[in-house]
Amino acid sequence: MEQILIKNAHILPIDGKPIEKGWILMKNKRILSIGPCGGEELPPCEECIDAAGGWLLPGLIDAHSHIGLYEDSLGFEGADGNEDTDPATPHLRALDGINPMDPAFREALEAGVTTVLVSPGSANPVGGQITAMKTSGVRVDDMVIREPAAMKFALGENPKGVYHEKDETPVTRMATAAIIREQLFQAQEYRTRKEKAAIDHEIEEPDFDMKMEALLPLLRGGIPAHFHAHRNDDIFTALRICNEFALKPVIIHGTAGHLIADYLKAEEVPVISGPFLTDRSKPELRHLTERAPGLLAQSGVLTAITVDHPEFPLRLLMDAVRIAVRGGMEEEDALRAVTLHAAKIAGIDDRVGSLTPGKDADCVLFSGNPFDYKSVVNAVVCNGKLVYRR
Numbered sequence: 001m002e003q004i005l006i007k008n009a010h011i012l013p014i015d016g017k018p019i020e021k022g023w024i025l026m027k028n029k030r031i032l033s034i035g036p037c038g039g040e041e042l043p044p045c046e047e048c049i050d051a052a053g054g055w056l057l058p059g060l061i062d063a064h065s066h067i068g069l070y071e072d073s074l075g076f077e078g079a080d081g082n083e084d085t086d087p088a089t090p091h092l093r094a095l096d097g098i099n100p101m102d103p104a105f106r107e108a109l110e111a112g113v114t115t116v117l118v119s120p121g122s123a124n125p126v127g128g129q130i131t132a133m134k135t136s137g138v139r140v141d142d143m144v145i146r147e148p149a150a151m152k153f154a155l156g157e158n159p160k161g162v163y164h165e166k167d168e169t170p171v172t173r174m175a176t177a178a179i180i181r182e183q184l185f186q187a188q189e190y191r192t193r194k195e196k197a198a199i200d201h202e203i204e205e206p207d208f209d210m211k212m213e214a215l216l217p218l219l220r221g222g223i224p225a226h227f228h229a230h231r232n233d234d235i236f237t238a239l240r241i242c243n244e245f246a247l248k249p250v251i252i253h254g255t256a257g258h259l260i261a262d263y264l265k266a267e268e269v270p271v272i273s274g275p276f277l278t279d280r281s282k283p284e285l286r287h288l289t290e291r292a293p294g295l296l297a298q299s300g301v302l303t304a305i306t307v308d309h310p311e312f313p314l315r316l317l318m319d320a321v322r323i324a325v326r327g328g329m330e331e332e333d334a335l336r337a338v339t340l341h342a343a344k345i346a347g348i349d350d351r352v353g354s355l356t357p358g359k360d361a362d363c364v365l366f367s368g369n370p371f372d373y374k375s376v377v378n379a380v381v382c383n384g385k386l387v388y389r390r
Contacts (some may be wrong), residue, residue, distance in 0.1 A: 001044060002027075002043060002046065002047070002384055003024075003025070003026065003027045003045045003046040004026045004027075004047045004048075004049065004361070004381060004384065004386060005023060005024070005025050005026075005042065005045035005047070005048045005049070005349035006021040006024050006026075006048075006049045006051055006056060006190065006363070006365065006379075006381075007021060007022075007037060007042055007048065007049070007050055007051065008021060008023075008050050008051045008052055008053060009021070009022055009023070009024070009051035009053075009054055009055065009056040009365065010022075010036060010051075010053060010055045011024065011034065011054065011055075011056045011355065012055065012056065012057050012335065012355075013034065013058075013354055013355040013356065014057070014336060014339045014353065014354040014355065015060055015127065015340060015354035015355075016338045016354075016356075019034070019035070019036050020036070021036060021037045021053075022034065022035060022036045022037055022056075023035060023036075023042055023044060023285060024056065024355060024363065025036055025043045025363075026361035026381060026384050027384065028384065029360065029361055029383045029384035030354045030357075030358060030359065030360065030361055030368060030384065031355060031356060031357050031358065031359050031360070032357060033357055034355055034357060035361070049112055049365070049379055049386075049389075050067045050339065051365055051378075052355070053368075054096045054140070054326050054365050054367050054368065054378055055365070055366045055367075055368060055369055055370055055375070056355070056363055056364070056365050056366075057112070057335065057339065057355075057363065057364050057366070057370060058339045058340070058352065058353055058354050058355050058362060058363055058364075059112060059113070059114025059115060059313075059339075059362030059363055059364055059380070059381075060111075060112045060113045060114065060115075060317055060318065060339065060364060061113070061114070061115040061116070061304075061338055061339060061342040061343055061352060062113060062115075062116050062117070062305075062306050062307060062309065062314055062317050062338065062342070063116075063117045063272045063304045063306060063342040063343075063344070063345050063346050064117055064119055064226070064252050064272045064274075064304075064306040064308060065116045065117065065118055065119065065306065065307075065308065065309040065314060066081045066118065066119060066120075066121060066308070066309060066310060067098075067102065067104050067105060067108065067116055067118055067119070067309045067310070067314055068097070068098035068099045068100060068102045068104070068105065068118060068140075069081035069094060069097050069118060069121070070104055070309075070310045071099055071102045071104075072103050072104045072146060072310070074211070078102075079098070080097035080099075081097065081120055082120065082121035082122075082123035082124065082127075082162075083120075083123075083124065083128075083220065084123040084124065084162050084163075084166075086124070087124050087125050087126070087159065087163060087168075087169065087170060087179050088124065088125060088126040088129060088174075088179055088180075088182075088183050088211065089120075089124050089126060089128050089211075090122055090126045090127075090129070090151060090183060090214040090215050091128070091129075091168075091210040091211045092127070092128030092129065092209050093128060093129045093131070093147070093148065094118045094119055094120050094128060094129060094130055094131045095118075095129070095131045095140060095141075095144065095147055096357060097120075098118055098131065098133075099138050099140060100137055100140050100143060101138075102140070102289055104136050104309065104310070104313065104314060104315075105136075107134045107313065107315040108309075108313075108314035108315050108317075108324075109136055109380060109382065109387055109388060110159060110315070110380065110388045111297060111314070111315035111316075111317065111318065111377060112317075112318065112364030112366075112377050112379060112380055113135055113314050113315070113317050114133060114134060114135055114352070114362040114364070114380065114382045115132070115133070115134055115135070115145065115342075115343070115346075115348070115362065116132075116133060116235075116309075116314065117130055117131070117132050117133075117149055117150070117346050117354050118130065118131045118132075119131060119150075119152050119226065119252075121158075122152075122154035122158040122159070122228040123154070123158060123159060123162040123163075124154060124159060125153060125154055125155070125159050125170060125177075125179045125180050125181050126151075126152075126153055126179065126180055127151075127154055127228075128150035128151070128152055128155065128214075129147070129148035129150075129151060129214060130148060130149045130150040130151070130152055130226060130312055131144060131146075131147045131148065131149060132144070132145040132146040132147070132149035132346050132347075132348050133145055133147075134362075134382055134383060135170075135314075135382065136352055136382040136383060136385070136387050138251060140302070145351055145352070146346070146347060146348055148214075148217065148223055149223060149346055149347060149348070150223050150224045150225065150226045150250065150346075151214070151215065151217075151218045151223060151225055151226065151348075152226050152228070153180055153225055153226065153227045153228065153230060153238070153241075154176075154227070154228040154229075155173065155176055155177070155227060155229045155234040155237055155238060156173070156176075156228070156230055156231060156234045156284050157228060157230075157282055157283070157284050158175065158228065159176050160172065160173070166225060173233075173234070173237070177237055177241065180241055181241060181244070182239070183211070183215065183228050184215065184219070184244075184245045186212060187211075187212045187215035187216065187219055188219060188245070190206050190216075191211035191212075191216055191219055191348050193205065193206045193222075194206060201323050209322065219245065219246075219247075221246070221247075222249065223248075223347070224247070224248035224249065224250045224347070225238075225241075225242055225247040225248060225249055225250065226250045226252050226272075227242075227249060227250070227251055227252060228252045228253060229251055229252065229253065229254065230253050230254070230255040230256060230284040231242055231255070231256055231284045231287060232256045232257070232259060232260050234284075235251055235254060235256070235260065235264075236260075236263075236307075238251060238274075239263075239267060239269065242269060246337075249269050249270075250269070250270050250271075250272065250345055251264070251270070251272070251290075252272050252306075253272070253273070253274065253275075253306075253308070254271040254272070254292070254296070255284065255285055255287055255288050255292070256286070256287040257271050257273070257292065257296060257301075258287075258289070258291070258292045258295035258296050258299075259287060261295060261296050261299035261300075261301055262299060264296070264299070264301045265299050267302050268302075269301070270301070270302040270303070270304070270344075270345045271296055271301055271302070271303050271304070272303075272304045272305075272306050272342075272345060273292050273293040273296060273303055273304065273305055273306065273337075274292075274293070274305050274307060274308060274320060275304040275306060275307050275308040275311050275312050275320070276288060276289065276290045276292060276293075276320070276323070276324070276327075277290075277307065277312050277316070277319075277320060277323065278311060278312065289327070290323050290324060290327035291327040291328050291329075292327075293305050293324045293327075293329050293333075293334070293335070293337060294324060294325075294327055294329030294330070294334075297329060297330070297333040297337070298330075298333075302341055302344065302345060303333070303337050303341060304337050304338065304341050304342040304345050305317070305320055305321055305324055305334070305337040305338050305342075306340075307320050317338055317388040318338075318370060320333045320371075321335065321337065321371075322334075322371055322373065323336055324337070325371060327351045331371060333336045335370075339354065340353035340354050341353075359385065360383060360384075360388045361381055361382075361384035362381060362382050362383065363380070363381050364377055364379070364380050364381075365377070365378045365379040365380070366378065376390065377390065378390045
C-alpha cells in the first residue's frame with residue numbers, strides 16, 4: 001500500500017495544538033502518526049514530500065453541495081438535483097444522480113476539498129437522501145463515506161415557487177409544512193405496524209412502501225433532518241416539526257439565523273451557513289451577510305460553511321472561509337467550519353475533519369498561511385493517495 005510522508009510543514013491538526021515544524025506519516029489510507037521535526041530520524045516512507053514551511057490542514061469539507069447533480073457546462077441534460085414532479089420524494093437517493101466525472105470534482109480536489117455532502121435540491125418539501133462522499137474517484141459507490149447521511153427537506157420560497165408555476169400544491173408555507181408532516185405521520189404509522197407485526201405474527205405487515213422505508217432511519221434517529229431554510233419563521237417551522245417527531249435538525253443556509261442565534265444555541269441546532277458570496281436574488285435573502293457564520297459561531301452554534309455548489313464553485317470554498325474571517329469570524333472557527341465542525345454535523349467526524357492518527361489520510365498542503373490570498377495548494381492527499389501536486 002502507498003505510504004506518504006510530509007515533512008517540514010506548519011501543521012494545523014484542528015483537534016490539537018499547531019505544530020510549527022512537523023511531519024505526518026500516512027499508510028493504508030489512514031493517518032499513521034504525526035509529530036514535530038527534531039533531531040530524531042523520520043519514519044521511512046515510499047514517497048516523501050518536503051513542505052518547505054507550507055501549511056498542512058485536513059482535507060476541506062463542504063457539508064452541503066449539489067456537485068455531480070448539476071453538471072458543469074450542461075443544462076437540463078445534466079440537471080439531476082430536483083425531481084419536481086412530486087413534492088414528497090424521500091425515496092430518492094442523491095447517490096443515483098451523481099456523476100463523479102463532472103470536471104467540478106477534479107477542480108474541488110485540486111483546491112483541497114476532499115469530502116462533500118451531496119444533497120437533492122430544494123424544489124420539494126421532502127427532497128430525498130443525502131450522500132457523504134470523497135471527491136476523488138471514478139465509481140461513486142467507492143467514494144461513499146456514509147449513505148444516507150441525512151434526509152433533505154425544504155421550506156420557504158423554493159418549493160412555493162416551483163409548484164406555483166405548475167398550479168399544484170404547495171403554494172403556501174402552510175401546505176409545505178403540511179406535506180412534510182403528512183409524510184412523517186404516515187412513516188410513524190408504517191413503523192408502528194411493522195413493529196407490531198414483528199412481535200405478533202397474527203398482525204399483517206403493511207405493504208412495502210419505498211417512501212416510508214426511506215424515512216425510517218430518520219424517525220429512528222439514525223440520520224438528521226437537513227432543512228433548507230433562510231427566513232427565521234421557516235427556521236422555527238423546521239424546529240417545530242423536528243420537535244414534534246423527535247428528529248435531529250440541521251439548518252441549511254440559515255441566512256437570517258444569526259439574528260436568532262440564542263435560540264439555535266439553546267436547542268443545540270447546527271447551521272451550515274452560506275452561500276454568502278451571492279447577491280440577494282430573492283426576498284428571503286434580505287439578511288444575507290458574510291458576518292453570519294462568525295456571529296453564529298461566536299454565539300456557540302455549531303457552524304459549518306458552504307458555497308452551495310454550483311451556486312458557487314466548490315473550488316472557492318477556501319475563499320468563502322477567508323471572506324468569513326474578513327467578516328469577523330475567528331480563524332480557528334472558520335477552519336473548523338470546513339473541517340471538524342462540518343464533519344461533526346455530517347456525522348462522519350470519526351473518519352475525517354482533523355489530522356488524527358487512525359482517521360482517513362486526507363490533507364491539503366498550502367504554500368503558506370491559508371488565509372493569505374496569495375497562498376496556493378501545493379499538494380492534496382485523499383484516501384492515502386497523492387491525488388494532486390502542483
